Amino acid sequence: MITAYGKIIKGVGGSYLVDTADGLVECSARGRLRRTELIPMVGDRVSVSVGKDNTGSIDKICPRKNFLIRPPVANIDILLIVCAAASPEPDFTLLDKLLAIASGKDIEGVVCVNKTDLAPGEKAGEIADIYKRAGYRTLIACARENTGIDDIIGLIPGKTVAFAGLSGVGKSSLLSLVTERSLAVGGVSRIERGRHTTRHVELIQAHGGYVLDTPGFSRLEVDGIKARDLRLLFPEMARLEGKCRFRGCTHTAEPDCAVIDALDKGDIAQSRYDSYKQMYEALKEIKEWEENK
Ligand SMILES: Nc1nc2c(ncn2[C@@H]2O[C@H](COP(=O)(O)OP(=O)(O)OP(=O)(O)O)[C@@H](O)[C@H]2O)c(=O)[nH]1
Ligand SMILES: [Mg+2]
Ligand SMILES: [Zn+2]
Structure with missing residues (x-):
């Protein structure tokens, strides 16, 4: 057995194809990994034990970036x-x-x-x-x-x-x-x-x-995004962070809003602002629904 590192590029029925420095290795997820209850995903970086027949088992999954x-x-x-x-x-x-x-x-x-x-x-x-x-x-x-x-x-x-x-x-x-x-x-x-x-x-x-x-x-679902954080996910709005009159301005109805000023001047595209507002309203509703549950 040797240990190799690689990336899962395909998974079918409990069998995983791992791309390692020495080529592709077909792996199962056995032993130690099973007990941690982490299920390997395509894209995972993993360490594998490779046997003589060039099949192996996944021992460890590196923490996921996303x-x-x-x-x-x-x-x-x-x-x-x-x-x-x-x-x-x-x-x-x-x-x-x-x-x-x-x-x-x-x-x-x-x-x-x-x-x-x-x-x-x-x-x-x-x-x-x-x-x-x-x-x-x-x-x-x-x-x-x-x-x-x-x-x-x-x-x-x-x-x-x-x-x-x-x-x-x-x-x-x-x-x-x-x-x-x-x-x-x-x-x-x-x-x-x-x-x-x-x-x-x-x-x-x-x-x-x-x-x-x-x-x-x-x-794709908008899982995990909070309405109040959405403004940071629109780079042209994130750049103006701190320039509005109110801290944590949502750029929707507040007076002296730098984002709305930029929109009026044509520095922010109307379609981008419209998308922001639509997403913001939808996310706000999710939050209210969850709080009233
Ligand atoms: N005129 C033109 N047709 C294109 C171009 N690129 C793709 N197509 C055609 O557009 C159609 C759809 O292309 P696909 O590559 O299947 O589109 P897709 O995004 O993979 O679609 P889904 O798999 O359904 O999500 C096909 O008939 C392509 O031949 C292009 O640059 N110009
Ligand atoms: Mg396609
Ligand atoms: Zn604002």
Whole structure:
């Protein structure tokens, strides 16, 4: 037996594929680990005992930086939120929500505008600009014309990058170009979902890091975010922290609010502010509901 360290890239029925410095090892979770009742997740960094036949057992799971429940995956570094310049039209509310959720989990949100071939003129650039001005890294790509792929690849070394966004925006198409592996594109995934086919989460090794496709990810829950902390998850508002008349200003109805001033001056995009307010109201309701329980 030797001890190796690695990352779980796939898990099927109690068996886990671990990527180690010496290659892939198929592992079970036996013994000591079972007694701690921690269930290994894809994305976990683990130490494993490897036997002569190159199968092993997971001994220890390193503390998780973060994890998602749907899909179940741990230790995401970057959420690449893909939207289409057209077809489907961008859903700014969803984009802003995914970015805030990512930030709340210490995941860097990056916006990628795809399908530039379908949008006239500057539309893709204008969408990207909203997010660049807010403080996010933004990319512009076109899977159809094979442009912008190198910029996506540039995000990957040393990181685990999850692709998220509405159905049909081109996540799988872009991932296929990035990994040079063909993944279910277009109708296929829709048919599978209709049939409730079980989807196994799988990290794909690429460019010195890992990538992950997440169909249906757009329904991500806002678990654990408090209404009063939401303002810190919008970088353009977090930058103005302390500039409002009231401490802990929620930027919704208070007088002399620096965020509302910035909105009036056009320094904060209306769509971003609208998303903030919508999320804020929804989170506030959750809190009130919980307090009255
Ligand atoms: N015109 C155009 N079509 C594209 C582009 N990228 C993807 N598509 C098409 O858009 C459709 C949806 O692409 P997918 O890659 O399956 O989208 P997805 O985000 O993976 O969708 P789900 O798996 O349902 O979440 C397919 O028919 C693609 O061929 C692009 O840049 N331009
Ligand atoms: Mg897909
Ligand atoms: Zn304010």
